[in-house]
Amino acid sequence: AQKVTQAQTEISVVEKEDVTLDCVYETRDTTYYLFWYKQPPSGELVFLIRRNSFDEQNEISGRYSWNFQKSTSSFNFTITASQVVDSAVYFCALSELANNLFFGTGTRLTVIP
Amino acid sequence: EAQVTQNPRYLITVTGKKLTVTCSQNMNHEYMSWYRQDPGLGLRQIYYSMNVEVTDKGDVPEGYKVSRKEKRNFPLILESPSPNQTSLYFCASSFWGPGNIQYFGAGTRLSVL
Numbered sequence: 241a242q243k244v245t246q247a248q249t250e251i252s253v254v255e256k257e258d259v260t261l262d263c264v265y266e267t268r269d270t271t272y273y274l275f276w277y278k279q280p281p282s283g284e285l286v287f288l289i290r291r292n293s294f295d296e297q298n299e300i301s302g303r304y305s306w307n308f309q310k311s312t313s314s315f316n317f318t319i320t321a322s323q324v325v326d327s328a329v330y331f332c333a334l335s336e337l338a339n340n341l342f343f344g345t346g347t348r349l350t351v352i353p
Numbered sequence: 354e355a356q357v358t359q360n361p362r363y364l365i366t367v368t369g370k371k372l373t374v375t376c377s378q379n380m381n382h383e384y385m386s387w388y389r390q391d392p393g394l395g396l397r398q399i400y401y402s403m404n405v406e407v408t409d410k411g412d413v414p415e416g417y418k419v420s421r422k423e424k425r426n427f428p429l430i431l432e433s434p435s436p437n438q439t440s441l442y443f444c445a446s447s448f449w450g451p452g453n454i455q456y457f458g459a460g461t462r463l464s465v466l
Contacts, residue, residue, distance in 0.1 A: 249393075273452035285443060285457040292452055331395060337451050339384045339403075340411065345395040 242267045244334050246344035253322050254352050261317045261347045263332030269293075272336045274308065274315045279329040279346070288330075291315065322351045355380045359444050359458035366434055367466050374429045374461050376444030382456075383449035385427035389413065390441040390460075399442075402427055403449055434465040 243266040253259045265274065276288040289299065291308050299306045303320045319326050332344045357378045366372055378385065386401040388411075398411030402421040416438055418430040427446075431438060442461045447453040 244395075246395075271451065275454075277457075283441070284459050285445075287454050287456065290452060290454055333396075335452060339447055339449060339451070339453060339455070340386070340398055340401060341388075341396075341445075341455060343388075343395040343397070345393060 242269075242272075242334055242336060242342045244332050244342055244344035246330075246332055246347050248347045249345070250348045250350070252350045252352060255324060256321050258318060258320050259322050259349065261319075261330050261332075261349065263315045263317065263344060265313050265315065265332070265334045267334060267336060269336045272334060275333040275335070275341065276306070276315075276317050277331045277333065279331065281328070285331070288317075319349075322349075324351050324353050327351045355456070357444055357446050357456055357458040359442075359461050361461060362459060363462050365464045365466065368435055369433050372431050372434060372463075374431075374442060374444075374463070376427045376429065376458060377425050378427075378444075378446040378456075379425065380446060380456070381424065382446035383424070384453070384455075385421065385444065385446045386411070386455065387417070387419065387427070387429045388443045388445065390443065396443065399429070434463075436465050439463060439465045 245264045272293045278286045305318045307316045329346045331346045333341045383404045387399040388396040390396045400419040402408045444458040445455040447455040
């Protein structure tokens, strides 16, 4: 059965610090997809990134970077030089061959000015 | 503008009074889904639809009904709401196929008294 674990329930950092959000997943499929979504205080869910199981290249997008490691079943998300606007709940999610998304329980990030 | 529209955004009702939350998308997506978000539990899938007239249960379908008579609409029906259905509900849509990005509506906050 599929499972996504985000062990960090809440994280607080001071502005400009780097922060890493952890995501560990379980799946029996060899083909799967991993996602990160952001939920700002306004409540909507915003798509950030998608990776497939065959592409372990790490990715950087501005201040955001993602580290996908199949060996440890992890898909971690790092924000460099955090800003107050990064304060949100971040969800990691997994989908297999169907479209259904399985979410972790989320990590609430608070960036203190 | 491409979007998923949910209505209403906020709803307070009483136990047993039937209600419908509407969801509409304008992206010609085949796949639509309903999730509920509860503190500490992340998002859990209620029902999903792979196309018109094709629906299936997610992880927490009890107490809910759905229908998909048109491609763009996917209403969520609570025939006899109970307090344990107080939650934040999200509708999402995507193209059918593995790994497609799901786009979410703004959410409906439901309180059942």
